[in-house]
Amino acid sequence: MADTSSEFVFKPIGIVKSCFTELFGIPRQPGLAPTAEGKILICPPFANEQAFAGLEECSHVWLQFIFHANEAEWRPKVRPPRLGGNKSLGVFATRSPNRPNPIGLSVVAYRGWSKDNGNFYIHVAGLDLLDGTPILDIKPYVPYADALANAYNHIAAEPPACHPVVFSSVAQAVIDKWKTEKDAADLERLIREILQQDPRPKYQRIDTERIYGMSLYDLNVRWRYVPNEKADFFIEVVEIGNKV
Protein backbone atom coordinates (compact mmCIF):
# COMPACT_ATOMS: atom_id res chain seq x y z
CA MET A 1 0.00 0.00 0.00
CA ALA A 2 1.13 3.52 -0.82
CA ASP A 3 2.16 5.64 2.12
CA THR A 4 3.24 9.20 2.62
CA SER A 5 6.82 8.46 1.63
CA SER A 6 5.83 7.06 -1.77
CA GLU A 7 7.00 8.91 -4.86
CA PHE A 8 5.25 9.01 -8.20
CA VAL A 9 7.03 9.95 -11.41
CA PHE A 10 5.19 11.38 -14.41
CA LYS A 11 6.22 12.39 -17.89
CA PRO A 12 4.29 14.83 -20.06
CA ILE A 13 1.94 13.39 -22.66
CA GLY A 14 2.08 16.72 -24.49
CA ILE A 15 3.26 20.33 -24.50
CA VAL A 16 0.98 23.38 -24.86
CA LYS A 17 1.33 25.76 -27.79
CA SER A 18 -0.46 28.86 -26.54
CA CYS A 19 -1.05 32.47 -27.51
CA PHE A 20 0.11 33.29 -23.95
CA THR A 21 3.85 33.70 -24.17
CA GLU A 22 4.31 35.21 -20.71
CA LEU A 23 2.53 34.73 -17.36
CA PHE A 24 1.24 38.29 -17.01
CA GLY A 25 -2.16 38.66 -18.67
CA ILE A 26 -3.21 35.01 -18.63
CA PRO A 27 -6.88 34.82 -17.53
CA ARG A 28 -7.26 33.62 -13.95
CA GLN A 29 -9.45 30.70 -14.97
CA PRO A 30 -10.07 28.89 -18.26
CA GLY A 31 -13.11 29.97 -20.28
CA LEU A 32 -12.77 33.65 -19.36
CA ALA A 33 -11.21 34.29 -22.79
CA PRO A 34 -13.09 31.87 -25.06
CA THR A 35 -11.16 33.13 -28.08
CA ALA A 36 -7.86 32.03 -26.53
CA GLU A 37 -7.14 29.10 -28.78
CA GLY A 38 -4.23 26.78 -28.49
CA LYS A 39 -3.05 23.34 -29.28
CA ILE A 40 -1.28 20.55 -27.48
CA LEU A 41 1.60 18.88 -29.26
CA ILE A 42 1.10 15.26 -28.24
CA CYS A 43 4.22 13.21 -27.56
CA PRO A 44 4.87 9.75 -28.93
CA PRO A 45 3.65 7.08 -28.20
CA PHE A 46 0.35 8.92 -27.60
CA ALA A 47 0.51 10.93 -30.81
CA ASN A 48 -2.18 9.25 -32.85
CA GLU A 49 -5.94 9.44 -33.24
CA GLN A 50 -6.44 5.98 -31.68
CA ALA A 51 -5.85 7.27 -28.15
CA PHE A 52 -8.40 10.07 -28.70
CA ALA A 53 -11.12 8.15 -30.55
CA GLY A 54 -14.54 9.16 -29.24
CA LEU A 55 -13.44 12.51 -27.87
CA GLU A 56 -15.41 14.18 -30.67
CA GLU A 57 -18.51 13.21 -28.63
CA CYS A 58 -17.37 15.63 -25.90
CA SER A 59 -17.59 19.41 -25.89
CA HIS A 60 -14.91 19.93 -23.24
CA VAL A 61 -11.84 18.28 -21.74
CA TRP A 62 -9.94 18.56 -18.48
CA LEU A 63 -6.25 19.30 -18.74
CA GLN A 64 -4.06 18.22 -15.85
CA PHE A 65 -0.82 20.11 -16.23
CA ILE A 66 2.37 21.24 -14.53
CA PHE A 67 2.71 24.82 -13.26
CA HIS A 68 6.18 24.81 -14.81
CA ALA A 69 6.95 28.53 -14.71
CA ASN A 70 6.39 28.99 -10.98
CA GLU A 71 9.57 28.89 -9.04
CA ALA A 72 8.22 30.06 -5.69
CA GLU A 73 8.16 27.54 -2.87
CA TRP A 74 4.74 26.54 -1.58
CA ARG A 75 3.59 28.09 1.70
CA PRO A 76 0.63 27.10 3.89
CA LYS A 77 -0.98 30.52 3.34
CA VAL A 78 -1.27 32.53 0.14
CA ARG A 79 -2.70 35.94 -0.76
CA PRO A 80 -4.61 35.53 -4.02
CA PRO A 81 -4.01 38.56 -6.32
CA ARG A 82 -7.66 38.52 -7.26
CA LEU A 83 -8.71 39.24 -3.68
CA GLY A 84 -6.52 42.34 -3.58
CA GLY A 85 -3.65 40.56 -1.86
CA ASN A 86 -4.96 41.48 1.58
CA LYS A 87 -6.80 38.26 2.33
CA SER A 88 -4.73 35.32 3.42
CA LEU A 89 -6.04 31.84 2.61
CA GLY A 90 -4.83 28.29 3.00
CA VAL A 91 -3.11 27.11 -0.18
CA PHE A 92 -5.63 24.25 -0.52
CA ALA A 93 -8.51 26.76 -0.41
CA THR A 94 -7.10 28.41 -3.57
CA ARG A 95 -6.09 27.48 -7.10
CA SER A 96 -2.69 29.14 -6.56
CA PRO A 97 0.14 27.70 -8.70
CA ASN A 98 2.51 27.56 -5.73
CA ARG A 99 1.31 24.22 -4.34
CA PRO A 100 3.03 21.27 -2.70
CA ASN A 101 2.46 19.27 -5.90
CA PRO A 102 2.26 21.89 -8.67
CA ILE A 103 -0.41 20.12 -10.73
CA GLY A 104 -2.98 22.40 -12.31
CA LEU A 105 -6.49 21.70 -13.53
CA SER A 106 -8.27 23.52 -16.38
CA VAL A 107 -11.36 22.73 -18.39
CA VAL A 108 -11.20 23.86 -22.03
CA ALA A 109 -13.36 23.47 -25.13
CA TYR A 110 -12.29 20.59 -27.37
CA ARG A 111 -11.85 21.52 -31.05
CA GLY A 112 -10.60 18.26 -32.57
CA TRP A 113 -7.17 17.03 -33.63
CA SER A 114 -4.87 17.55 -36.59
CA LYS A 115 -1.71 16.16 -38.08
CA ASP A 116 0.90 18.45 -39.48
CA ASN A 117 4.33 17.52 -40.69
CA GLY A 118 4.43 14.34 -38.61
CA ASN A 119 3.16 16.14 -35.50
CA PHE A 120 -0.14 15.32 -33.82
CA TYR A 121 -2.08 18.15 -32.19
CA ILE A 122 -5.16 18.43 -29.97
CA HIS A 123 -6.93 21.76 -30.48
CA VAL A 124 -8.59 23.60 -27.60
CA ALA A 125 -10.20 26.97 -26.84
CA GLY A 126 -10.79 29.00 -23.70
CA LEU A 127 -7.22 28.23 -22.73
CA ASP A 128 -5.53 29.77 -19.68
CA LEU A 129 -2.13 28.11 -19.99
CA LEU A 130 1.31 29.45 -20.73
CA ASP A 131 3.08 28.39 -23.91
CA GLY A 132 5.27 25.38 -23.11
CA THR A 133 3.11 24.03 -20.28
CA PRO A 134 3.60 20.25 -19.86
CA ILE A 135 0.33 18.30 -19.99
CA LEU A 136 0.08 15.18 -17.81
CA ASP A 137 -3.39 14.03 -18.78
CA ILE A 138 -6.43 14.84 -20.91
CA LYS A 139 -9.83 13.60 -19.72
CA PRO A 140 -13.33 14.11 -21.07
CA TYR A 141 -15.61 16.46 -19.12
CA VAL A 142 -18.53 14.42 -17.73
CA PRO A 143 -21.35 16.92 -17.09
CA TYR A 144 -23.44 14.71 -14.78
CA ALA A 145 -20.44 14.24 -12.47
CA ASP A 146 -18.42 17.45 -12.98
CA ALA A 147 -21.03 20.23 -13.42
CA LEU A 148 -22.41 20.71 -9.92
CA ALA A 149 -25.48 22.92 -10.07
CA ASN A 150 -25.65 23.55 -6.33
CA ALA A 151 -21.99 24.00 -5.51
CA TYR A 152 -20.82 27.26 -4.00
CA ASN A 153 -17.49 28.95 -3.41
CA HIS A 154 -17.90 32.20 -1.51
CA ILE A 155 -14.24 33.12 -2.01
CA ALA A 156 -14.51 33.10 -5.82
CA ALA A 157 -18.25 33.47 -6.31
CA GLU A 158 -18.19 35.04 -9.74
CA PRO A 159 -15.87 35.89 -12.62
CA PRO A 160 -13.85 39.11 -12.40
CA ALA A 161 -15.77 42.31 -13.22
CA CYS A 162 -15.29 43.58 -16.77
CA HIS A 163 -14.09 47.01 -17.86
CA PRO A 164 -14.58 48.64 -21.26
CA VAL A 165 -11.70 48.26 -23.72
CA VAL A 166 -11.00 50.71 -26.52
CA PHE A 167 -8.25 50.73 -29.17
CA SER A 168 -6.13 53.67 -30.26
CA SER A 169 -6.08 54.27 -34.01
CA VAL A 170 -2.47 53.04 -34.08
CA ALA A 171 -3.40 49.77 -32.34
CA GLN A 172 -6.50 49.36 -34.48
CA ALA A 173 -4.41 49.67 -37.64
CA VAL A 174 -2.20 46.78 -36.52
CA ILE A 175 -5.27 44.68 -35.78
CA ASP A 176 -6.84 45.44 -39.13
CA LYS A 177 -3.65 44.36 -40.85
CA TRP A 178 -3.50 41.15 -38.76
CA LYS A 179 -7.10 40.39 -39.65
CA THR A 180 -6.11 39.99 -43.25
CA GLU A 181 -3.64 37.26 -42.33
CA LYS A 182 -4.46 33.59 -42.41
CA ASP A 183 -5.15 31.94 -39.01
CA ALA A 184 -5.65 35.26 -37.27
CA ALA A 185 -9.30 34.76 -36.49
CA ASP A 186 -9.98 37.53 -34.11
CA LEU A 187 -7.08 39.22 -32.42
CA GLU A 188 -9.28 42.15 -31.43
CA ARG A 189 -11.79 39.94 -29.67
CA LEU A 190 -9.01 38.05 -27.88
CA ILE A 191 -7.38 41.25 -26.64
CA ARG A 192 -10.77 42.53 -25.44
CA GLU A 193 -11.49 39.30 -23.54
CA ILE A 194 -8.12 39.41 -21.83
CA LEU A 195 -7.89 43.10 -20.97
CA GLN A 196 -11.51 43.64 -19.91
CA GLN A 197 -10.72 41.49 -16.85
CA ASP A 198 -7.84 43.84 -15.96
CA PRO A 199 -4.79 41.60 -15.58
CA ARG A 200 -3.12 43.70 -12.85
CA PRO A 201 -2.94 42.22 -9.36
CA LYS A 202 -5.75 43.97 -7.48
CA TYR A 203 -3.42 45.25 -4.77
CA GLN A 204 -1.55 47.45 -7.26
CA ARG A 205 -2.81 51.01 -7.34
CA ILE A 206 -3.61 52.09 -10.86
CA ASP A 207 -0.96 54.35 -12.30
CA THR A 208 -2.68 56.29 -15.07
CA GLU A 209 0.69 57.56 -16.32
CA ARG A 210 2.06 54.08 -16.81
CA ILE A 211 1.94 51.98 -19.97
CA TYR A 212 1.38 48.29 -19.19
CA GLY A 213 2.35 45.49 -21.55
CA MET A 214 1.93 41.79 -22.15
CA SER A 215 3.05 39.27 -24.75
CA LEU A 216 0.50 37.62 -26.98
CA TYR A 217 1.76 35.31 -29.72
CA ASP A 218 4.83 37.19 -30.95
CA LEU A 219 3.23 40.56 -30.28
CA ASN A 220 3.61 43.02 -27.47
CA VAL A 221 0.27 44.56 -26.47
CA ARG A 222 0.54 47.86 -24.59
CA TRP A 223 -2.30 49.59 -22.76
CA ARG A 224 -3.14 52.25 -20.18
CA TYR A 225 -5.88 52.96 -17.66
CA VAL A 226 -8.12 55.96 -18.28
CA PRO A 227 -10.27 57.14 -15.35
CA ASN A 228 -13.94 57.71 -16.10
CA GLU A 229 -16.63 59.73 -14.34
CA LYS A 230 -17.84 56.82 -12.16
CA ALA A 231 -14.55 56.61 -10.25
CA ASP A 232 -13.92 53.58 -12.41
CA PHE A 233 -11.75 53.27 -15.51
CA PHE A 234 -11.61 52.04 -19.04
CA ILE A 235 -8.67 50.41 -20.74
CA GLU A 236 -7.10 51.83 -23.88
CA VAL A 237 -4.87 49.66 -26.05
CA VAL A 238 -2.31 52.21 -27.11
CA GLU A 239 0.03 50.15 -29.25
CA ILE A 240 0.63 46.66 -30.60
CA GLY A 241 4.17 45.90 -31.66
CA ASN A 242 6.43 42.99 -32.25
CA LYS A 243 7.79 41.26 -29.19
CA VAL A 244 11.40 42.19 -28.63
Added chain:
Amino acid sequence: MADTSSEFVFKPIGIVKSCFTELFGIPRQPGLAPTAEGKILICPPFANEQAFAGLEECSHVWLQFIFHANEAEWRPKVRPPRLGGNKSLGVFATRSPNRPNPIGLSVVAYRGWSKDNGNFYIHVAGLDLLDGTPILDIKPYVPYADALANAYNHIAAEPPACHPVVFSSVAQAVIDKWKTEKDAADLERLIREILQQDPRPKYQRIDTERIYGMSLYDLNVRWRYVPNEKADFFIEVVEIGNKV
Protein backbone atom coordinates in the same frame (compact mmCIF):
# COMPACT_ATOMS: atom_id res chain seq x y z
CA MET B 1 11.68 24.84 -20.92
CA ALA B 2 10.06 21.52 -20.15
CA ASP B 3 10.09 19.01 -22.95
CA THR B 4 8.71 15.56 -23.51
CA SER B 5 11.61 13.90 -21.75
CA SER B 6 11.08 15.87 -18.51
CA GLU B 7 10.12 13.95 -15.40
CA PHE B 8 8.06 15.25 -12.52
CA VAL B 9 8.13 13.67 -9.09
CA PHE B 10 5.23 13.96 -6.66
CA LYS B 11 4.62 12.79 -3.11
CA PRO B 12 1.18 12.34 -1.59
CA ILE B 13 -0.17 15.14 0.57
CA GLY B 14 -2.59 12.65 2.13
CA ILE B 15 -4.04 9.14 2.10
CA VAL B 16 -7.75 8.31 1.75
CA LYS B 17 -9.64 6.49 4.50
CA SER B 18 -12.69 5.17 2.69
CA CYS B 19 -15.65 2.87 3.23
CA PHE B 20 -14.58 1.24 -0.05
CA THR B 21 -12.14 -1.47 0.90
CA GLU B 22 -12.05 -3.17 -2.49
CA LEU B 23 -12.36 -1.93 -6.09
CA PHE B 24 -15.53 -3.85 -6.96
CA GLY B 25 -18.62 -1.82 -6.07
CA ILE B 26 -17.06 1.63 -6.07
CA PRO B 27 -19.40 4.06 -7.87
CA ARG B 28 -18.15 4.95 -11.36
CA GLN B 29 -18.11 8.65 -10.59
CA PRO B 30 -18.10 10.68 -7.39
CA GLY B 31 -21.44 11.97 -6.13
CA LEU B 32 -23.39 8.87 -7.20
CA ALA B 33 -23.34 7.65 -3.60
CA PRO B 34 -23.64 10.88 -1.59
CA THR B 35 -23.66 8.92 1.67
CA ALA B 36 -20.19 7.51 0.91
CA GLU B 37 -18.24 9.45 3.46
CA GLY B 38 -14.54 9.32 3.97
CA LYS B 39 -11.61 11.26 5.23
CA ILE B 40 -8.15 12.11 4.05
CA LEU B 41 -5.32 11.66 6.51
CA ILE B 42 -3.15 14.68 5.70
CA CYS B 43 0.62 14.19 5.83
CA PRO B 44 3.04 16.52 7.57
CA PRO B 45 3.99 19.27 6.81
CA PHE B 46 0.51 19.95 5.41
CA ALA B 47 -1.33 18.55 8.42
CA ASN B 48 -2.67 21.72 9.97
CA GLU B 49 -5.66 24.02 9.56
CA GLN B 50 -3.48 26.86 8.21
CA ALA B 51 -3.13 25.21 4.80
CA PHE B 52 -6.94 24.75 4.58
CA ALA B 53 -8.08 28.13 5.97
CA GLY B 54 -11.00 29.44 3.92
CA LEU B 55 -12.04 26.07 2.54
CA GLU B 56 -15.15 26.29 4.75
CA GLU B 57 -16.41 28.84 2.18
CA CYS B 58 -16.53 26.07 -0.44
CA SER B 59 -19.13 23.32 -0.77
CA HIS B 60 -16.94 21.00 -2.86
CA VAL B 61 -13.31 20.18 -3.55
CA TRP B 62 -11.40 18.50 -6.36
CA LEU B 63 -9.21 15.59 -5.40
CA GLN B 64 -6.30 14.79 -7.68
CA PHE B 65 -5.20 11.29 -6.78
CA ILE B 66 -3.21 8.24 -7.88
CA PHE B 67 -4.99 5.21 -9.31
CA HIS B 68 -2.76 3.10 -7.07
CA ALA B 69 -4.58 -0.24 -7.30
CA ASN B 70 -4.50 -0.50 -11.08
CA GLU B 71 -1.68 -2.61 -12.31
CA ALA B 72 -2.74 -2.91 -15.94
CA GLU B 73 -0.59 -1.16 -18.52
CA TRP B 74 -2.19 1.68 -20.41
CA ARG B 75 -3.37 1.01 -23.96
CA PRO B 76 -4.46 3.50 -26.64
CA LYS B 77 -7.96 1.95 -26.70
CA VAL B 78 -10.13 0.86 -23.76
CA ARG B 79 -13.55 -0.76 -23.44
CA PRO B 80 -15.38 1.03 -20.63
CA PRO B 81 -17.37 -1.49 -18.49
CA ARG B 82 -20.24 0.96 -18.32
CA LEU B 83 -20.73 0.81 -22.09
CA GLY B 84 -21.09 -2.95 -21.99
CA GLY B 85 -17.47 -3.60 -22.90
CA ASN B 86 -18.30 -3.74 -26.60
CA LYS B 87 -17.44 -0.16 -27.49
CA SER B 88 -13.79 0.68 -27.90
CA LEU B 89 -12.70 4.25 -27.13
CA GLY B 90 -9.45 6.15 -26.98
CA VAL B 91 -8.07 6.19 -23.44
CA PHE B 92 -8.16 10.02 -23.41
CA ALA B 93 -11.88 9.95 -24.30
CA THR B 94 -12.55 8.02 -21.06
CA ARG B 95 -11.93 8.36 -17.34
CA SER B 96 -10.39 4.87 -17.28
CA PRO B 97 -7.82 4.32 -14.52
CA ASN B 98 -5.36 2.69 -16.91
CA ARG B 99 -3.81 5.87 -18.26
CA PRO B 100 -0.30 6.90 -19.28
CA ASN B 101 -0.09 9.05 -16.12
CA PRO B 102 -2.48 7.37 -13.66
CA ILE B 103 -3.76 10.59 -12.08
CA GLY B 104 -7.46 10.62 -11.22
CA LEU B 105 -9.85 13.51 -10.71
CA SER B 106 -12.92 13.48 -8.43
CA VAL B 107 -15.11 16.22 -7.05
CA VAL B 108 -16.47 15.54 -3.55
CA ALA B 109 -18.46 17.45 -0.96
CA TYR B 110 -16.28 19.13 1.68
CA ARG B 111 -17.30 18.41 5.28
CA GLY B 112 -14.61 20.20 7.28
CA TRP B 113 -11.50 19.05 9.11
CA SER B 114 -10.75 17.40 12.42
CA LYS B 115 -7.84 16.55 14.64
CA ASP B 116 -7.67 13.23 16.37
CA ASN B 117 -4.79 11.82 18.33
CA GLY B 118 -2.25 14.05 16.57
CA ASN B 119 -3.68 13.24 13.15
CA PHE B 120 -5.25 15.86 10.88
CA TYR B 121 -8.17 14.81 8.67
CA ILE B 122 -10.15 16.41 5.85
CA HIS B 123 -13.72 15.04 5.73
CA VAL B 124 -15.52 14.48 2.45
CA ALA B 125 -18.72 12.89 1.12
CA GLY B 126 -19.83 11.47 -2.22
CA LEU B 127 -16.48 9.70 -2.38
CA ASP B 128 -15.60 7.20 -5.11
CA LEU B 129 -12.08 6.32 -4.00
CA LEU B 130 -10.56 3.15 -2.67
CA ASP B 131 -9.23 3.05 0.88
CA GLY B 132 -5.51 3.89 0.78
CA THR B 133 -5.66 6.10 -2.33
CA PRO B 134 -2.77 8.62 -2.34
CA ILE B 135 -3.96 12.22 -2.74
CA LEU B 136 -1.69 14.60 -4.68
CA ASP B 137 -3.71 17.78 -4.37
CA ILE B 138 -6.92 19.27 -2.98
CA LYS B 139 -8.39 22.30 -4.76
CA PRO B 140 -11.58 24.27 -4.18
CA TYR B 141 -14.39 23.80 -6.73
CA VAL B 142 -14.94 27.12 -8.53
CA PRO B 143 -18.49 26.97 -9.93
CA TYR B 144 -18.14 29.81 -12.44
CA ALA B 145 -15.15 28.06 -14.05
CA ASP B 146 -15.82 24.36 -13.39
CA ALA B 147 -19.62 23.95 -13.69
CA LEU B 148 -20.23 24.20 -17.44
CA ALA B 149 -23.95 24.50 -18.09
CA ASN B 150 -23.71 23.84 -21.83
CA ALA B 151 -21.11 21.08 -21.91
CA TYR B 152 -22.04 17.72 -23.37
CA ASN B 153 -20.54 14.26 -23.40
CA HIS B 154 -22.55 11.89 -25.58
CA ILE B 155 -20.54 8.88 -24.40
CA ALA B 156 -21.51 9.36 -20.76
CA ALA B 157 -24.59 11.51 -21.07
CA GLU B 158 -26.29 10.53 -17.83
CA PRO B 159 -25.71 8.63 -14.60
CA PRO B 160 -26.24 4.85 -14.64
CA ALA B 161 -29.90 3.71 -14.46
CA CYS B 162 -31.08 2.71 -10.99
CA HIS B 163 -32.63 -0.60 -9.93
CA PRO B 164 -34.75 -1.25 -6.83
CA VAL B 165 -32.87 -2.62 -3.81
CA VAL B 166 -34.53 -4.73 -1.09
CA PHE B 167 -33.04 -6.27 2.04
CA SER B 168 -33.59 -9.81 3.33
CA SER B 169 -34.71 -10.00 6.95
CA VAL B 170 -31.27 -11.35 7.87
CA ALA B 171 -29.49 -8.42 6.21
CA GLN B 172 -31.98 -5.94 7.68
CA ALA B 173 -31.28 -7.26 11.17
CA VAL B 174 -27.56 -6.56 10.75
CA ILE B 175 -28.32 -3.04 9.53
CA ASP B 176 -30.68 -2.37 12.43
CA LYS B 177 -28.00 -3.43 14.86
CA TRP B 178 -25.39 -1.27 13.08
CA LYS B 179 -27.76 1.68 13.23
CA THR B 180 -27.54 1.67 16.98
CA GLU B 181 -23.77 2.06 16.81
CA LYS B 182 -22.02 5.38 17.00
CA ASP B 183 -20.77 6.81 13.68
CA ALA B 184 -22.93 4.44 11.64
CA ALA B 185 -25.19 7.10 10.23
CA ASP B 186 -26.89 5.30 7.49
CA LEU B 187 -25.47 2.00 6.30
CA GLU B 188 -28.77 1.09 4.66
CA ARG B 189 -28.83 4.26 2.57
CA LEU B 190 -25.20 3.78 1.55
CA ILE B 191 -25.80 0.18 0.44
CA ARG B 192 -28.87 1.30 -1.53
CA GLU B 193 -26.94 4.08 -3.27
CA ILE B 194 -24.16 1.69 -4.27
CA LEU B 195 -26.19 -1.34 -5.33
CA GLN B 196 -28.99 0.48 -7.16
CA GLN B 197 -26.38 1.39 -9.82
CA ASP B 198 -25.60 -2.32 -10.28
CA PRO B 199 -21.83 -2.60 -9.84
CA ARG B 200 -21.37 -5.49 -12.31
CA PRO B 201 -19.57 -4.75 -15.57
CA LYS B 202 -22.38 -4.44 -18.11
CA TYR B 203 -20.91 -7.13 -20.36
CA GLN B 204 -21.47 -9.81 -17.70
CA ARG B 205 -24.71 -11.71 -18.15
CA ILE B 206 -26.73 -11.74 -14.96
CA ASP B 207 -26.52 -15.06 -13.17
CA THR B 208 -29.62 -15.21 -10.97
CA GLU B 209 -28.19 -18.23 -9.15
CA ARG B 210 -25.05 -16.43 -8.13
CA ILE B 211 -24.44 -14.49 -4.92
CA TYR B 212 -22.33 -11.39 -5.54
CA GLY B 213 -20.29 -9.70 -2.83
CA MET B 214 -18.33 -6.56 -2.06
CA SER B 215 -16.42 -5.17 0.89
CA LEU B 216 -17.71 -2.07 2.64
CA TYR B 217 -15.85 -0.92 5.76
CA ASP B 218 -15.03 -4.22 7.46
CA LEU B 219 -18.26 -5.79 6.24
CA ASN B 220 -18.98 -8.14 3.40
CA VAL B 221 -22.24 -7.24 1.63
CA ARG B 222 -23.78 -10.09 -0.40
CA TRP B 223 -26.60 -9.71 -2.92
CA ARG B 224 -28.40 -11.42 -5.78
CA TYR B 225 -30.37 -10.40 -8.86
CA VAL B 226 -34.07 -11.22 -8.92
CA PRO B 227 -35.81 -10.97 -12.32
CA ASN B 228 -39.04 -9.00 -12.37
CA GLU B 229 -41.98 -8.99 -14.76
CA LYS B 230 -40.57 -6.15 -16.92
CA ALA B 231 -37.61 -8.25 -18.14
CA ASP B 232 -35.64 -6.15 -15.69
CA PHE B 233 -34.47 -7.06 -12.19
CA PHE B 234 -34.31 -5.93 -8.61
CA ILE B 235 -31.42 -6.43 -6.24
CA GLU B 236 -31.82 -8.28 -2.96
CA VAL B 237 -29.21 -7.87 -0.24
CA VAL B 238 -29.19 -11.40 1.17
CA GLU B 239 -26.59 -11.15 3.87
CA ILE B 240 -24.18 -8.77 5.57
CA GLY B 241 -21.28 -10.39 7.38
CA ASN B 242 -17.86 -9.57 8.64
CA LYS B 243 -15.12 -9.37 6.06
CA VAL B 244 -12.91 -12.42 6.19
